[in-house]
Amino acid sequence: MANISITSRCNRDCAYCFARSISVETEDMSYQLYVQALEFMKRSKIRQIRLLGGEPTLHPHFTRFVKTALRQDLSLLIFTNGLIKPSLVDFLNTIPIERIFLLVNMQEPQKGEDAVYRKQLAVLKKLGPRAQPGFNLHNHTHRLDFLLDLIDRYHLRRAVRLGLAHPAPGGSQQHLRPKDYVRIGDQVIAFARKAHERQIDIDLDCGFVPCMFPADNLPPSLHLDEIGNRCNPIPDILPDGTVIPCYPLAQTVRHLFLDYSDAQSVQEAFQQILQPFHNLGIFAECADCQALARGLCSGGCRALAMQRLRHHDFAVQVPHRSTRTKSKHPEQHRSRPEAHPPPLIQDGEMPGKRHSTITASGHGSTSGEQERNSLEPEASTADARRKHPTEPWLIPYIDQPPAFWQDLAAEFSPSIRAVYFPIDAKMIGSGRPPQPNKHLQSLLEKRLFKHSLLINPVTMPGPVESIAPAIIDHIAHLHERFGIDDVTFTSLQLAALVKEALPQLKLTASTLMDIAAANQLPMLEGICDAVVPASRIMRNLPALQQLHRSFSGRIRMIVNEACLPGCPYRIQHFYEMSRGRPFPKSLCQELLREKPWLRLTGAWVLPQHLHLFTGIYDELKLAGRVTLQNPQTYRRVLKVYITRQPLMPHEIGGGPASVLQPMIIEEDFYLKTLHCGGQCAGCDICPQYYEKAIRHSAVVGASHD
Amino acid sequence: MQKLSCHPQTHWLVNRDHILLIRPDNGKKLIIKYPESALWDYVSRNMEWDRLITLLSVLLKQDEKDTADWIRTTLNDWSQQEWLTPEEPHG
Known part of the structure; x- marks a missing residue:
């Protein structure tokens, strides 16, 4: 599989969107590049073209793009936010349903007037079974039942795709943290039970991990063995012809798709680059997890796991031997000390908070660990004072x-x-x-x-x-x-x-x-x-x-x-x-x-x-x-x-x-106050200085008058 | 005085009972367990040499000279494995 993102335009502003933080040199994919991307797909034996964005229907030549793919006997899956122009919906409805299908990413209905949601409903109503609703989970308070109601009301495909809000490059958008996952799991299970009662399937997108869910009492629509290994990045071709393993990993690796013969070779190249980050796991506990060891789970979203990585510049000054104190017990020597280790991560502690996260390109930001200057005050020379x-x-x-x-x-x-x-x-x-x-x-x-x-x-x-x-x-x-x-x-x-x-x-x-x-x-x-x-x-x-x-x-x-x-x-x-x-x-x-x-x-x-x-x-x-x-x-x-x-x-x-x-604060006096420790009781340095300075100030003031 | 700095490509990840060092550029990984993990944690916080020795000798119940030797050896190993980079003294 591979996806083609044909535009970065969007008519929504979702706080969790991981696509908008990716810079592309051109907003809309050119027709020529699109044709080359279709050729690439065909060489890769991919028959279903997945169009995404941004909002793909906002591409100025969207209909032409669709027709071109259909002419080449390809089918289309369109990832949309559902805010599609009525004329385009009519156009899509003229195409046989087995050739074009839409996955509509819904927003939760807001209280009161909600123009976006109303527009989405109007589109769903027209698309009917040509559409399946999807939802990106970005907190644990969603009320998802509305999705089931929509399926019944508008005769949509009887499945809901659930995704997780993953971190984007730079991590600036809203996304889920590992500690949210269990609560998200509870939410998904409750929803999956209701869906099952209404004979609606749940499709889980990448990043879900088995430990989000209790091993027993799972609804039949969820299968743990299918959950943990969904991080197998599908190349995304962006509007400017660059290709990334997935949006959350866009900063880690980005190539030109035209440099590759087919999607498989891109995927192999990506896998090689991403190999060091394989199985890191989003939790500290992943390192000891049997599911990970047995290959039943790959530790969740790799981009999220990479946020646990730390890097900052530090240095240690190692003195030459004999510059430190003598041994208190010279007879004692052990090449490697034995001791009982404390756990590095306490239960419930979230790692990776203390230090900045990195990108795999190695450009980590520092956390202010520059080498300190001397801690002693410098000499109070006139030169130092003049220095700005x-x-x-x-x-x-x-x-x-x-x-x-x-x-x-x-x-x-x-x-x-x-x-x-x-x-x-x-x-x-x-x-x-x-x-x-x-x-x-x-x-x-x-x-x-x-x-x-x-x-x-x-x-x-x-x-x-x-x-x-x-x-x-x-x-x-x-x-x-x-x-x-x-x-x-x-x-x-x-x-x-x-x-x-x-x-x-x-x-x-x-x-x-x-x-x-x-x-x-x-x-x-x-x-x-x-x-x-x-x-x-x-x-x-x-x-x-x-x-x-x-x-x-x-x-x-x-x-x-x-x-x-x-x-x-x-x-x-x-x-x-x-x-x-x-x-x-x-x-x-x-x-x-x-x-x-x-x-x-x-x-x-x-x-x-x-x-x-x-x-x-x-x-x-x-x-x-x-x-x-x-x-x-x-x-x-x-x-x-x-x-x-x-x-x-x-x-x-x-x-x-x-x-x-007005009073002059002499440096000698000020310096004393920096070292006195505020022992004011019984000390008369400040009272005397104040009295003297006030007297002097009065004299100066009088002479100025 | 020898100065050892974190290699620009060295990243690390703190797990329950070890620290995992990773070099994304060459795929190398190293698991360090206690007490080496404690040493890594301290040096990554720029702890000064004397304080390193004091703390680790207390933690390891070992005298300061032996602790200093062990720290030197461990840091030297990390430097040879290119997790740390030696800096040439200036002048």
Whole structure:
């Protein structure tokens, strides 16, 4: 068998579609290439041509293509979404049913008015027994009974084809995860029983595995021995003449079909290339599975199994002998230690989450495992201060028109990694008052920058599992529409659910997740790719160093966070802000009136002191969604940070606990605060410095007056 | 100091009781079981040499010198089998 995809056009936008992520050089297959593809099929002794897309009936010369195949005594099977023009349906109905048949991929009827479904029904009604309904399972909540009703109502062929939503190249579309499979199996069994009662067959497409189903009590329409070995890729010829083993494996191997004599030789070439990935299995348990060992199963969708593969760059520095401590027990020597191994995968653990997935071409993305710089701060030389490295900055969205962002991009784009913005306040809100976002849409559409999404209310507005589905849908939409692939969370539980649903995203633990010590990092494994350290260690260099050493992902440091470290009012303050009590109403003000010097202990880093943190951050974040809403101030502060010119702490756009008066922060003093561990009780360095600086500030202010 | 890096074509897959190394370019596979799998896991996280020794010597109930020797031998094997790539020292 082989398929011909004659067009990449489609009039639907299915979230699980694995075809749309494949780039082809031409949208529609040319007639000349189509004729060559038919010749290829005939040479391959293939008499049934399977046309797919996209939506194949959208090809401008669809009728000509059909007639050409029929003239050559070939029959046709058309994979369609059912949104076929009435004139084309009439045309198809003029052809004998044994020459042309349609597999109609249905969508689940939606509540209320559902134009797509209505159109599909109209087409099914006309096609009758010429059509068989199909359905792609992409979650475990489908209600499939409607398919059986359609068969009876429109006298369709008495069979339903069920497919699984497999991953596509890049993995960006919605697809099933191995852990979904058992629930999908239950769903299929329940459906198959009802189908059997109505004498309707179930055709299972590739990727189903026997362990999805209980071995006993299977409905007669399902046969386990036929289920596990359906991964035998059928070459798909694409509109541009390239040929792939199947859509999910399109990135692994892609050749030109004209380079081969027939489909069998293509298949042999593909099998050879894909051999290393044979029998990997979609589950960690596959390695010990008897069904796999006995050839009853090949471990499910190979593309899905390949998502378990890990690859990233790493290196180990091996010192020459004798550079390490002496043996405590020199008499003891074993060439290979014996020990009882712990299982590498615990029950229920999903492998492959912690690291990025790969393509078989070997181009794996890394998970931030670059070799660390020295963890000790570099010398504070004038040279280092003058150096303006192009560092990755995350900067806040403020509601400014496109011209503002264009200017920003022109001046700073090499330094800007992303512009971040909060999730829609109607959806969940963030730990700030709702902010204007009149120009956000246009900024996202222009794609001047990459963007990063914040989902950071200090508490979730309800049980996370109940609010997660809508948030996941929203993120998936932003990802597909605007390429947003970086999301910051305050809730680890929510982040875990999002990572599970959209593993291609890079997730960041917000500073409000309060990650301050290495022993918290295992909790983030497999979920978060970056961490914004807790504000209480942002001025604690040893703690930051420890965190950086222990975390394999990226450390994102906020430069102008001004909350007091470990502020006991913070959570309530963020909660109140999110409920509409805006900045600068703050709960720490009374405390700061009594102990104003606490303002010096905030988690801010002035641009001139950034070099003291060299080697312990991977990217920098400018806070200021609220405090830097003035575009001139925003731009000035950003520029000064990027170019590392000196600032005073009242200028950085920190929050209400910032230093409010102009004062010079000397490097010696600042450096002390990075190593003091916040032992404020009994220490008078900050109170004295504050008093002195305020006096100096008053003198300077008076002389300027 | 010798630096060993992950070969650009080396991929791995974590199964219940072993790690499977794969080279898609030449089809080679290698199953590594504990304790080698623990070593792979640690080095793939860029763990520093001293910490590697400390952790593995505790895990293996073996003194640090023997642990260091075993790590060297194992890494060297992986390098010869081209799962890892030695990098020439600069300068």
